[in-house]
Amino acid sequence: MCFVFLLLTSGRVLRGWHQGGVNWTSLPDISKWLEQAGSQHVKSLQLISAFLVISIGLFALFSIESKGKCFQMVRLSFLISGLLVLLHITKYQDYTFSSTNYGATLLVQIIYAILGVATIGTVVALPWVIPFSTSKICPTDNTISPLFLSIHEKFPLVELRDSLYVIGWAYVLCWCLLQLLLQQPINTTPILLLLLQILAGTLYFARSGTHHKEWVEIAAFYYLGMAGHFALGNTNTIATIDVAGAFIGISSHSTLLSGILMFIITYASPMFILLSLVMYISMKNMAHLVIPEKAGPGDHLMMMLGFSCLVPLVINSILLTAYTVVLLLMQNHLFVWSVFSPKYLYVCATAVCTYIGVFIVAATGFYAYFVLVMRKQKPYSC
Template sequence: MSSSSLTCGKLASWTIAAVLLQILGLSLFVIGFFPVKPTLPGFSGPESYRAPTCDPVLDAEERDLSSEKLRTLYKELSKVPPSYGRLVLMVIDGLPAEFVLGRGDKPPTKAMMEAMPYTQSLLSSGKARGYYAKAAPPTVTMPRLKAMVSGAIGGFLDVAFNFNTQVLLDDNLLDQFKRIGWELVMHGDETWIKLFPRIFTRQDGVSSFYVKDIVEVDFNVSRHLDVELAAEDWNLLILHYLGLDHVGHIGGRHSTLMPAKLKEMDDVIKMIHMGSTVHHQNPDASTLLVVVSDHGMTNGGNHGGSSYEETDSLALFIGSGVESLEFSMNAHKAVHQVDIAPTLALLFGVPIPKNNIGVLLRGMFDTLTDEQRLRALQLNSWQLLRLLQAHLPNFLCGDVTCISGEDNLQTDQSISSMKENLCYLYSRAVSAHNAWLLRQISGLTSNDADDLGYAIDSYYDFLGNASEWLSHRATDKPINLLLSGIVIMLISCVLLLNTVLKLFKEVYITEGKYCSQPKEISQVWQVDEAFVLIGLVIHALSLGASSMVEEEQYTWHFLTSTLYLLFLLTTIRSLFKTAASDFMKMKKPEENLTLHLAVSNDESSYTTNNRSLPWTKLQENHQLYPVLVVLIFGRILRGWHQGGINWVHLPDISKLLVQAGSFSIKALQIFSLLNFMLVGSFAFSLVRSRTHFVHIVRTSYFMSGCLVLLHIINSQTHNIGPTDSSATSVAQLFYICAGSAVLLTVLVVAMLFLGMAGHFGLGNSNSLATIDVAGAFIVLEL
């Protein structure tokens, strides 16, 4: 063997190097895809009421203070008096804001308005303020609750934590309330207990994943209302209702059960609003009712993605200080869900959480004096400045100013960078605030309303831009890490492919095992495998575009259909070659002198074997039929579900089956199962062996089919939603049945194409909203 031959040492070295590079590249990619953003540690304290500096501030005055003294200190430093003394936070899981506020300029549908008459009366009379509180993806419960109480945006890693919630250690409203001596009570989703395990005085948690329950899960919350509304020992009452979200998971957004569940929630709102806690005689103990939803839902009732239907959440404020007829005449404002945290913090006299990126809700502080309203905006700006300094070192440190002089207040300047832009907006807001204070001190009130409006607008300009930048900063990915990881993984793949090619050359070419058949090898790689290689490369490149990822099912349907068309073409070509070869063999006897005798013998032989010819032809063409079956049923599966993101609303077979009713679905299930068993019988008839093992497998096959048939007959198909998985199982049986015969004679990659096309064809997608948790629990019917 020559020195250039592949040795075991070289093979091991190259393989280990390729694997290590793959691990390194994957690690860099994961770190870049789930980046750790800078956050401020600890909890906000008295320092949040002072202007930010670049030096760390230690609040010695906060140490060893009792809850009562700390509350008094916050009130003195804040200069924004608490507007309420008690808070009822009612979370209606999965409630779209469209059900209560309508969509855009259109009011809610007549059915939705009739389902919540009391809530609609509060909105129409100006006794409640409603906001479209847009939720940030991922739209699942745990990260949305964290956003509402901390004002921070999590990442997609929170999707995994949603199924195993960990303790929230970041600064948040509940811990701030506990620090000033509040008593907290929670009834509802046990996610709150997992986030705050030792903070509630009383608690009663219910499972958030038992989606089949739409009655008891809410009754276990409402049964505490009479006692809690009459009690005086709490300051914060959290009520988290899960029933509406469960109705969506079972029956979809337009389920027939939805109006009844909305009416139940409307009765709860009425009960709380009309209770003694809302109309308490003591102003310091007045109660604010906040009705929020953590996310919306798609037409199928699922959530998790970033579509409008999934991010359309509600924020509804009901209390003594929110009445405003002027507000009710205008369109409901679109805000962000994180804006709830700073608003509640200043309404109840606690510092804004350190990592909050939210902005004070417009209209919620109209009952305060002008000076107090500007002070509230100033505190919100200072809190965002501290967070900006964590992301932008030396931002507004020392005596740095971006503009100077009052003459520059009304000018628009061309800003070259975001840092300079934020600096400019903040300096303009501070200058406008100082100018208004100066006019108040000097007694100049001629343009007081205009100056106040300009100062408020300037603050909101800065707050909006800073919040938007911090929001993008929290979700942006470091491109350098992602590209480095991808490049390293590509190098690893090239190295491993080179190793495989050298090994192939060493084993097959050098030793001459296939030297006698070079033509056959070239023919194998000429069509089928060449397309597979090109198709996989095309699919890998398509993943670089987000739109192609959202509609990945079209790529797999194209690859599968094209590959099996090539198989069909190859099979037909092979049949023609076989027929031509047989014809040439029949022509040779004509050259003999006994031509007529040979022909007569052939005719007699043809007559003798004529009866067995159809079965012979069937056996010869056995490769053609499975390919045709796969192509036909693959097209059926392609139209079974309109998957993806953009065209999911279009009609498809599954929607037609749901409209046809449960009887049609059950009939199609039985028909497909019988066909499946018939094909299995045909496959067993082709097995020549008659051993005991074959008989056992055949018996097990038919017993399993009978059990499935019995389950279909006895099961009750609930016709309450478009996501019933029983209908889609028919196409799955078709695909498995048709594909199993083909996979015996094709490349292994064809199995991947079939599997991925079937996966997306059955309604799955790359959106989190297609994760169906309805089957997460299995219960026994007693």
């Protein structure tokens, strides 16, 4: 019940943070109240929110019982990144924009490098070094049923869940730190609220067992991502795209890098939700979906990744098809290309975001699974 209350409360605050749409821009919202209150209030709230986001992520990583060198490196890398992000916020970021001097640019580039190496290194190395054991890293209240143990006799299911749990947290924390760097200071609190929504939803669905259809849970996550997209100040017009943040950490002009950063800023919430599905997969007990006697590698992967990859693709495909049909039917209308076309561009960009996110989830699951299967068949000494 606490998780549901947290979801509803954070969702209501996010809804009132930015008034989206042309017809509601004149209405008061939380962000406008903070702007009118003064930059000191925005700065204080930004520091508190950033500290809480970093603390939650580091607490999750440091709460893992394993003391291997790989885990220590992951913790240390994200700890250093978090401290550098806080340093950048306190020293270089002000109320309206980020400083573009050499020191700020160099610091951001260092953060980019550490986050990239830490995240990619975790994804690549963790399945090779995680120990085989019967203990679980991921905190879920679901007990290990005899069915689960029967499947585990054939496949490294526990180790796969443990690997995906740590990798999922690496994705989530890396994305949060990137958003703390790139988003406007007023949007730091929505990032915290989105993180709380993801954690509350994941824990609630993990504890619910088989009470909910899995596709309903994935669809709910997808809806949270789309709602968060507008909570960060985005609308269906191109004018609301944050262009200033697309040049943070870039020392020389680069259209490609600026475009990537602009995409990361604009689609922060949908991609955040998709990356968190890796953690959701690790905490959701889906062993009841597979018959142990007939289970094969393909069935096992389908059990872990099927709905998490298919549901976002199906929802996005339906929306993209519907908007395409409307655009074709109304192509001769006076306002289609001036009013409706920006919305269609957003839908196409959302499709790209969905494809990228689903690919990351699927590739992570496939890679971790096959590495663990190979290690189980032929022990790998590291």
